[in-house]
Amino acid sequence: MERKSVWFQELSGPEVVDWAKTQCDLAILPLGAIEQHGPHCPNGSDAFNAIGLAERIGQNSKAIILPCPMYGSHPYHHWGVHGTIPLTFETHIGLVTDIIRGAAVSGFNKFIILSAHGQVSSTIVAVHKLGIEGHFVLSMHWYDFLRDNKEIFSDYMWHADESETSLALYMYPQFVDMSKAAPGEATGLISSKWKIAPGAEAKPGQMYHFEGTFALPEKFDMRKSNGCVGDPTKATKEKGEKAVTKTVKMVCELIDEIMTAYPVGVKPVTA
Template sequence: MINRVKALSKPLSERWGKPVLNKWGKKIYLDQMTMKELEERVKENDIVFLPVGSTEAHGPFEPLGEDTIIGVSIAERVCYETGCTVALPIAYGSHPSHHYGMPGTIPVRATTLIEYVADVIKWLSNAGFKKIIVWNSHGQEYVLPIAKDIAIIEKEVHALILVTSWWKWIQDLLRKAGTGEEIAPGVKLETPFVHADEVEASVTWYVAPDLIDEELLKKEGEWGVVRVIPGKWVNAAGNVFPDKPFNWYDVSHLPEFYYYKKGFVGWPKLADPKKGEVLVNKVIERVIEFVNWLKENYPPGTVPRTWINYEDLFYNKPKEYVEPKG
């Protein structure tokens, strides 16, 4: 058996063939548990992370599964420290129109993803997980909250469902990009968070260094940013600036297929694993704080009532019940 912290940084045969354990020596991943272990887990900790990523073009030097790899890596490290569970990731995501057509990008329709995620949520709840964190790591944060509501309204899930993205936990750091301010002593971000850029490449370089082509990244990792509307009005990835009137997904952007054929945006040549380490560790620190609060305030098997039982609604009830006349 192995204890390790960096997800997917070892051969897949080891990931699938050997248990990945938390600091108490218990399994982290749901798919590796037996039914008996599952039953025991939800009695002691019923919080589960459901990573939702993508398979998507990230340039000639970053892996297609970058979003998924980042999300799973962070979730694993949080669960290593907290005793929570990581469900298998959903590795094919929804995409905005400007992503379509890129080789290696595998988009699914938003409606398909919504139904799929809602179904997974339903049956995670049925398995005993009553706090379900939909852990997003791809540009589909405008889609996943709908899956939450579908799960509650249409699938009648009785659980606390939370949707978040890893970058939401470090927006204060991401806002420092390009300002000259340090995110840690001696560490600066020079360009805003976009796609397969300085930020994302740095994070992947830290969590999965063997999957980055360092030589090619430093040689070819510069493309710039072309906009339909100036950034004064439109947010970049992560929507880290709340004062801008358009979120990044509110605007029809230029298709990558025509304008970003290399599969990345910005200046990934500025990436450095030290930058990724600062960002990832701060996310982990803050998520652990939240998870510990959740564990303390809603122990296993307890959950605030976040749903309506339809039979309780007045219009569902007849005025009286009578014997059948047939």
């Protein structure tokens, strides 16, 4: 059975209901943000990365892709800076839970939240609120798929850096100006040995990077720095393609496992 689009918003009501009932009742919610990404990348980078990854996952699986809300929630060090429009955590938790509840009405029983922006502070709360209501929801950041990212990138994932800019060069080069790309500065308030870098494998004694107010807001403020953390000059389209291909392949493998264990119509979680 063919479908004319992977996107929920491009299909009719009867089409999505029929797809969820007969083909695949797993939906993916891509989550991005509106946030400055240095002078070389667009403010919608995280949303574009989430949309680009989710669309490719939809094309390589039977999952339906829910429309991506362009706004996201932000850690404390992103607030009050130019180019960034943060939602409060409460707003974002409400947004995500409302979207999943709404999609479930059309017959979707399994959900993957695919984030391309650091907002686990709200997505984890949303997942557990939804679990209490009987929804099966997995939440991931695409950097979860880069545990051995030294195969692709020379550094872990930071911000407007080698990894994010590589994805941009691969998926939306028309919005990128590499002549403006320059390395950012280190941003830690305590030694980096105590913190798991996004995408890094954890070592004993390390805190997850959202478990502290580790970063200095001025490193994300374009009035005081170039707004980059990491080195975007090392970005290439080829690295972006490799990271996207790897992420899409692993998410599709996860979808396969879920749909084999819990075929269409089966709810893995009940309230």
